[in-house]
Amino acid sequence: MSAITAKVFQAGNSKALRLPRSLEVKAKSYEVTPMPDGFMVVDPAAKALRLKALRKLRTLAPMPEDWVRP
Numbered sequence: 001m002s003a004i005t006a007k008v009f010q011a012g013n014s015k016a017l018r019l020p021r022s023l024e025v026k027a028k029s030y031e032v033t034p035m036p037d038g039f040m041v042v043d044p045a046a047k048a049l050r051l052k053a054l055r056k057l058r059t060l061a062p063m064p065e066d067w068v069r070p
Contacts, residue, residue: 007018033040
């Protein structure tokens with residue numbers, strides 16, 4: 001995915017970020033984490049799905065030592 005440009009504007013006493021329609025933002029809220037070089041924005045619903053898949057993977061038995069890769 002290539003970088004996009006988003007506009008920052010004043011909304012009352014807050015700053016807001018206007019995202020382009022091409023991003024197809026569906027969530028009503030996002031987690032925003034300050035980073036040394038900017039911000040990380042995460043969709044909480046997508047994060048929950050990833051964590052659920054990870055928990056499922058952790059319950060699987062380990063691969064046998066003699067397993068041959070296809």
